[in-house]
Amino acid sequence: MDFKLKVWRQRGAGDKGAFANYDAKDISPDTSFLEMLDIVNERLIAKGEEPFAFDHDCREGICGTCGCMVNGYAHGHQGGTTLCQFHMREFQDGETIWIEPFRAKAFPVIRDLVVDRGAFDKIVQAGGYISVRTGSAPDGNAVPVPKDDAERSMDAAACIGCGACVAACPNASAMLFTSGKIAQFARLPQGQPERIDRVRHMVAAMEQAGFGACTNHAECEAACPKELKLDCIAQMNRDLIKAALVK
Amino acid sequence: MATKVMTFYGTSIGKKVVMAVTGFIVFGFVTVHMLGNLQVFSGPEKLNAYAHFLKSVPAFLWTFRGLILISAVLHILAATQLTLQSWSARPQGYAVQRYRETTYAARTVRWGGPIIGLFLVYHILHFTTGQVHPSFSDNVYNNVVTGFAVWWVSVFYIVAVAFVGLHLYHGVWSMFQTVGLNHPKWNVWPRVFAVAFSLAVFAGMVSVPIAALAGLVRPV
Known part of the structure; x- marks a missing residue:
């Protein structure tokens, strides 16, 4: 398959940046999107041109490192998939593909398609953990957790922190990420002692990082490769209201 | 947990809760307003008596007006602050951005607000x-009927009420989500409620100018 790529090139946060055109010819339909980028980059290197930078690590959809906007969709248009698990067979032969970094004030561009998602680390550092040692994995059913709570905690914990929610949000809001990190503890016994402090601190860290405000578009939910739900956001809202009331 | 915590209103979620609560008050008013309007179909005596009743105790009248005015001011203030926060959160936009989930009502909610305000x-x-x-x-019934007999006034009303309907649809659903009234088992109901109420308010409100234009209600 042949494609025309329009790739965002930017030398650093201070650089203005612009799209550059590249041809991606003779690409197998079974090539993953990142492999296609590798092939184009190798050809650029062979020609003595500078390859473009993009983030990637595990390439099996579990690490949260990869991701950029592909034709206006975070991680491409497939849904429920990271960019590394997205294949060129999902495109039409000869298609023009726009490739841009995730854009948000809180995610400054480091280079080309690589952005600094350190703001997410700050949110997790603000309270996305249990302060005491909880020991090794307890015996099954030693700590009783209702099935529904266990399932919903695990669904929230599926978040890999890729930033697609922020990228897809018309407001560049980080509500789905932050709420996922809150909701994964909110329904488990281990999460209860710090539950109120956690939501206060994590929401504060989210706001101070410069993310936008949620307007319930649900674009985050549609873009999330791990299919986190808006229910997480409702959980966070509920906990923050509770935090305001118990203060 | 070293991050400095913020006041409730200082967070975007706090502002959204203020929008949800004030929106709920105005939504309640709009619903009652729509039901009151429908009395135009019961004839001039009924509507004029209702109008007279509303104004009979000035203390009540101004308490309600004050409540609605304060709600509207807080709603607009929070909306403006949240909008500015969101606009500054993506200084550089996308060359190509496509949407999957969002609705027309959600995308126009910010512009519907100022239009409804005007x-x-x-x-x-x-x-x-x-x-x-x-x-x-002083004859409220005649004011309504002769006011809506001007076709472009009625058209303007119908368009404005359509924006009210869209605003209510997104707002009423968002209200539930914002205050955390949400559960996977009954998440469909806030949507159903939002559609049913915004359609009911729209239909009830536009029925009056349509009836006036069609000559179904005439001045006395």
């Missing part, structure tokens, strides 16, 4: 204080 100024000058009404009198 409409309300006209609406109050038209039917409450009468400055822009061609033949304003």
Whole structure:
């Protein structure tokens, strides 16, 4: 398959940046999107041109490192998939593909398609953990957790922190990420002692990082490769209201 | 947990809760307003008596007006702050951005607000204080019927009420989500409620100008 790529090139946060055109010819339909980028980059290197930078690590959809906007969709248009698990067979032969970094004030561009998602680390550092040692994995059913709570905690914990929610949000809001990190503890016994402090601190860290405000578009939910739900956001809202009331 | 915590209103979630609560108050008012309007179909005596009843105790009247005005001011203030926060959160936009889930109502909710606000100024000058009404009198029924007999006034009302309907649809659903009234087992109901109420308010509100244009209600 042949494609025309329009790739965002930017030398650093201070650089203005612009799209550059590249041809991606003779690409197998079974090539993953990142492999296609590798092939184009190798050809650029062979020609003595500078390859473009993009983030990637595990390439099996579990690490949260990869991701950029592909034709206006975070991680491409497939849904429920990271960019590394997205294949060129999902495109039409000869298609023009726009490739841009995730854009948000809180995610400054480091280079080309690589952005600094350190703001997410700050949110997790603000309270996305249990302060005491909880020991090794307890015996099954030693700590009783209702099935529904266990399932919903695990669904929230599926978040890999890729930033697609922020990228897809018309407001560049980080509500789905932050709420996922809150909701994964909110329904488990281990999460209860710090539950109120956690939501206060994590929401504060989210706001101070410069993310936008949620307007319930649900674009985050549609873009999330791990299919986190808006229910997480409702959980966070509920906990923050509770935090305001118990203060 | 070293991050400095913020006041409730200092967070975007706090502002959204203020929008949800004030929105709920105004939504309640709009629903009652729509039901009151429908009395135009019961004839001049009924509607005029209802209008008279509303104004009979000034203390009540001004308490309600004050509550609605304060709600509207807080709603607009929070909306403006949240909008500015969101606009500054993505200084550089995308060359290509496509949407999957969002609705027309959600995307226009910010612009629907100012449009409804301008409409309300006209609406109050038209039917409450009468400055822009061609033949304003103490007879509320006649004010309504003659006011809506001007076709472009009715068209403007219908368009404005359509924006109210869209605003209510997104707002009413969002209200549940924002205050955390959400559960996977009954998440469909806030949507159903939002659709049913915004359609009911829209239909009830536009039935009056349509009836006036069609000659179904006539001045007395």
